[in-house]
Structure formats: structure tokens, C-alpha cells
Amino acid sequence: MRVLVTGGAGFIGSNLVHALITGRHEVGVIDDLSVGRAENLHPAAWFRRIDILDPGLSDLVAEFAPEAVVHLAAQADVQASIADPARDHAVNVDGTRAVAAAAAAAGVERVVSASSAAVYGEPAEVPLSETSSKRPMNPYGVSKLEAEAALAGALAGTGTDFASFRFANVYGPRQDGHGEGGVVAIFATKLAAGDRPVIYGTGRQTRDFIYVGDVVAAIIYALFADDPLAGPGPDGPAYNISTGRESSVEEIAGVLRMESMVLKEFERLPAREGDVERSALDPAKALEMFGWTANQGLESGLAMTWAYFRQSA
């Protein structure tokens, strides 16, 4: 299959591109390298450096002529969305609309677009289902929800099938641990540098941590699904991509301490405002619709992640 990946130089995108090329697919990457790194690019991938908001986007999509598009390019930093909500909205909402329109114009068969657990905000229940109430708590969560609507607005009624994947907390190799990235990458970066990571609050707060290899598998399963993915209604095209299990920050810290053999205590600081206490997303719909389920255990996923961070320190 010919697959175009936006954001293919980023964390999830580069893992996906490597897996697709290993599977002998033809892969194109569009990325402005604002966050993603040139060294993440696979040499066998067609690559164009461009902002998805650039008017030249549709010509490039038409030039590559993909059968499927995986749209991962985004402003994915919650703190940056608070500092500059207008840019967050432009990249995430207008950018998704632009990618979707370019895909439809190029006759793409299916678009899978990245959404986020952030659309739910403080969970009304645990685990959350796709139809649970949406109360995003920051501009990033709002823009991801609006991006889902923009995707549907651009593609419903065209010949292009589509889905929005609400990723839980993804972790694994190539995640950036320097900024506001995921807790696993931040802990691993600190441990690899010989520094003490910080736990905010009790450490008993939970998240649904999913290994990036499982996320990559979900996308590939979806690309090859026989039936259309875009069901009716606002949540029809939405899928939780998650494990359904809650793991605490304390548990993550414990496994990484054992893996790294850095057994000194983590630093403790008060809880940060706006942090959700518990979260997990029910992935049953993805299993039912395209046969995917996460199969990486937390300990083995963290062991592979630690091995990567230790090597690249």
C-alpha cells in the first residue's frame, strides 16, 4: 500500500514509518520538522518538508498519490496550546481540514487521523467509551475535538473513508523527554542522565499507558480493515486506542527504577493544577471493528523503552 504519513518525523510517526517500510509498503512523509527530527526520517521514505497549512500541500499529496493517509502532524504540546491557543487551533483544526481536503481531492481511500484522550478531559467514568462526555480541560483538548469535526466535515459524503484515533498516553522509543512530553520519556531521560526524576502529587494518579508499537499496529490494522471505519454520529468515526488498564505514575517509576537500577528515591513535588486523577479508555470498539487489541505488557514495554533511552543518552 502507498501510505502518506504527516508528522512522520515525530515520535509516533517515525515508529509507524519504520514499521510500514519493514512491511514493504511505499511510504511518504510530510513534516515541517518543527518538533520532529531529521534523524528520525527513514531513508527509504519519500519526504517533503512543509507546514500542513502551506497552500502547496494539496499538490504534494497529489504528487505522492497515496492510497491512505495517516495524519499525525499536530501541535501536540498542552503547555504550548495554553501559551498560544491560536497557533494550536490553526495547526490542529485548520491543518486537519487541509490534510483531509487534499486527501479527498487526491482520491485517497482512507484517512486515519490522530486525536487524543484529551478530548474527554476529567473522565466522567473509568474506563471511558467513545460516547462518554467530552469536557476538554485545555486548548489542546478543544482543538483535538474540533479537529475530529473538521475531518468529518471535509470527508463525510466523499469517497474517502476516515477515522479519528483517540490515543491514550503513548510511550516508547523516540519520544522526546526534554519538553512537556510523556511521563515515561521524562523519567527515562532523567534516569539516563543520572538525575532524579520528579513525581508530582501522590504518584497514585493513573493513566492508560500504551506502548507505541501497539499504536502502530492499531493504525496498520485500520488501514487494512475491510469495512468502512466512519460510522454515523459525532463519535462514529472515533476509536479509543488504549489498553483499558489504569497504571499509576508510581508504578511506572517503580518499573523504571528496577530497569535502570537507579534505585535512589524520586523527588516529590506538590500536584500540578489541572492534572486528571484517574484515566483509562475502553478499546473494545477497535477490537470489534478492525480486530485490534494492545498486547504489550507494561513491564516489557517499559524495558524496551528504557533500553532505547539508555543507548541514546
Ligand SMILES: NC(=O)c1ccc[n+]([C@@H]2O[C@H](COP(=O)([O-])OP(=O)(O)OC[C@H]3O[C@@H](n4cnc5c(N)ncnc54)[C@H](O)[C@@H]3O)[C@@H](O)[C@H]2O)c1
Ligand atoms: N504521544 C502521545 O502520547 C499522544 C497522545 C494522544 C495523541 N497524540 C497525537 O498523536 C500525534 C503524534 O504525536 P507524537 O507524540 O508523535 O508528536 P510529535 O510532536 O513527536 O510529532 C508530531 C510531528 O508533527 C510535525 N508537525 C507539527 N506541526 C506541523 C505542521 N504545521 N506541519 C507539518 N508538520 C508538523 C512535527 O515536526 C512532528 O514531527 C499528534 O497528533 C498528537 O496530538 C499523541
